[in-house]
Amino acid sequence: MTSKIGWVGPRPQKLNWKELYLRLSVTDACNFRCQYCRPVLEESEEAEQTLLSFEEILRLIGWCYNRGSRRVRLTGGEPLLRPHICDLVREIKSSYPEVHLSLSTNGLKLPPLARELKESGLDRINISLDTLDRKRFRSLTGVDGLETVLEAIDTSIEVGLKPVKVNVVLLRGVNEEELTDLVRFALRKEVYIRFIEYMPHCKTETNHFEVFSSREALGILEREFNLTPVRDENRPVGSGPAKYWNIEGSDIPIGLISSVSEDICKNCSRLRVTGRGDLVRCIQENLFQSIRPLIEENREADFCAILEAAYERRLHQREDGHVFVLRRQLVHTGG
Numbered sequence: 001m002t003s004k005i006g007w008v009g010p011r012p013q014k015l016n017w018k019e020l021y022l023r024l025s026v027t028d029a030c031n032f033r034c035q036y037c038r039p040v041l042e043e044s045e046e047a048e049q050t051l052l053s054f055e056e057i058l059r060l061i062g063w064c065y066n067r068g069s070r071r072v073r074l075t076g077g078e079p080l081l082r083p084h085i086c087d088l089v090r091e092i093k094s095s096y097p098e099v100h101l102s103l104s105t106n107g108l109k110l111p112p113l114a115r116e117l118k119e120s121g122l123d124r125i126n127i128s129l130d131t132l133d134r135k136r137f138r139s140l141t142g143v144d145g146l147e148t149v150l151e152a153i154d155t156s157i158e159v160g161l162k163p164v165k166v167n168v169v170l171l172r173g174v175n176e177e178e179l180t181d182l183v184r185f186a187l188r189k190e191v192y193i194r195f196i197e198y199m200p201h202c203k204t205e206t207n208h209f210e211v212f213s214s215r216e217a218l219g220i221l222e223r224e225f226n227l228t229p230v231r232d233e234n235r236p237v238g239s240g241p242a243k244y245w246n247i248e249g250s251d252i253p254i255g256l257i258s259s260v261s262e263d264i265c266k267n268c269s270r271l272r273v274t275g276r277g278d279l280v281r282c283i284q285e286n287l288f289q290s291i292r293p294l295i296e297e298n299r300e301a302d303f304c305a306i307l308e309a310a311y312e313r314r315l316h317q318r319e320d321g322h323v324f325v326l327r328r329q330l331v332h333t334g335g
Contacts, residue, residue: 021073023073024060024061025075025077026074026076026079026088028076030078052275057092058091058095059298065096065098070100072101074088074101078105085117086116087120092121101121102122104128106128106141107127114155115159128166132182137149165193165194166186166194169196169197170198171198179217190252194242194255194256211260213258214257218245226247227245228248230246244256278290289306
């Protein structure tokens with residue numbers, strides 16, 4: 001377990017529209033059942049008809065775009081389960097050509113869609129891959145899909161969705177012995193790899209993981225690789241809160257995201273909106289607010305006023321370190 005951290009956070013900050021990173025869930029359905037993300041068995045999904053429509057998604061993007069925001073990520077659940085997802089990508093890029101559009105996926109449905117996504121205007125893609133071991137992959141996700149995900153990475157490279165980023169959740173007692181193998185895999189494929197600290201949400205009998213810090217992961221990697229920090233001005237596009245290290249002999253850096261062990265919140269510019277129209281002020285706490293009526297009724301001014309007020313309140317002063325009291329599964333938070 002991590003120890004108490006010597007900072008008070010997260011802190012409030014004013015909204016900077018130009019820095020705003022809009023992360024939009026297009027569905028809360030998923031074809032994986034990752035133990036740390038979706039540990040509670042749900043008998044049925046809510047009806048797809050209750051999701052925000054493409055028109056409403058475009059409206060929300062437009063409100064942010066009009067004020068200078070140029071970064072949008074489509075998330076889920078698993079976004080590739082949303083019917084006609086390529087049409088949505090095409091409509092976003094057609095309506096807002098300056099948007100830098102990315103998508104996060106588990107990769108299972110990606111191989112046959114990758115080229116159309118690229119041709120529709122998708123700029124970048126992030127693919128989850130917590131292990132290279134087939135048996136462990138199946139245990140973590142509930143799906144025997146490792147080979148398909150590896151194919152998804154190859155296909156994304158082939159069609160030019162660059163830089164392809166591979167996200168690995170650090171899971172104590174599960175994948176720490178694979179860190180160097182995962183880095184070598186990324187170097188061989190020439191993809192970016194980021195190691196993300198597990199956030200202890202929604203603890204259950206099947207979600208029994210403990211925090212494995214990026215500092216510990218870095219120590220393991222330094223035994224195998226000669227690493228030097230990447231200067232801020234040289235960080236890859238779309239780096240977010242990741243800190244990057246160069247590896248001697250390679251042009252591909254590795255990233256570490258200290259979701260729990262460090263104060264990454266003070267510079268957070270992410271705005272999450274769920275597939276059913278809830279504004280997520282912070283994924284550490286149970287701070288959800290429905291903005292769906294504003295989107296449906298095209299109340300742009302009200303949305304902007306609520307967002308600016310919510311943004312300043314979303315990260316209030318509290319005890320040292322992070323406090324994880326989210327009462328929803330991560331699959332419902334919008335990535």
